[in-house]
Amino acid sequence: MDRNDPESVVRRYYDLVDAERYDDLVALFAEDVRYERPGQEPIEGRDALRAFYEEDRPLDDGSHEVHDVVVDGETVAVRGAFSGRQDGERVAFGFADVHEFDGGSIACRHTFTDRDEV
Known part of the structure; x- marks a missing residue:
């Protein structure tokens, strides 16, 4: 699989976030990326995205366990499950993400879960 096609980039994203390799992770995103999570303010720009992963997440x-990936041109939808810790407590929940690409980078990301905050 080509490391630059949208599906490969998205699959790499989950590997990098799980490995806490935030420099490599942030490089997958456009400079003016927008990350939207229901009920929370959007994260805008690479610097804010890096701060989120390093300090605020x-x-x-x-x-992450990726169950399904659907690619439609420059949009990649993912359904999966996350297990780990939130505020010191063990958690496990399903998620759905939509990644919108522009010029080979993730320009906008939308996350949906049954959790109040991720």
Whole structure:
């Protein structure tokens, strides 16, 4: 699989977030990325995205299991499960993410879960 096609980039994203390799992770995103999570303010720009992963993300010590990936041109939808810790407690929940690409980078990401905050 080509490391630059949208599906490969998205699959790499989950590997990098689980490995806590935030420099490599942030490089997958456009400079003006927008990350939207229901009920929370959007994260805008690479610097804010890096700060979120390094300092503000309420989830840690976890892993993603990708169940389904659907690619439609420059949009990649993912359904999966996360297990790890949130605020020191063990958690496991399903998620759905939509990644929108522009110029080979993730320009916008939407996350949906049954959790109040991720």
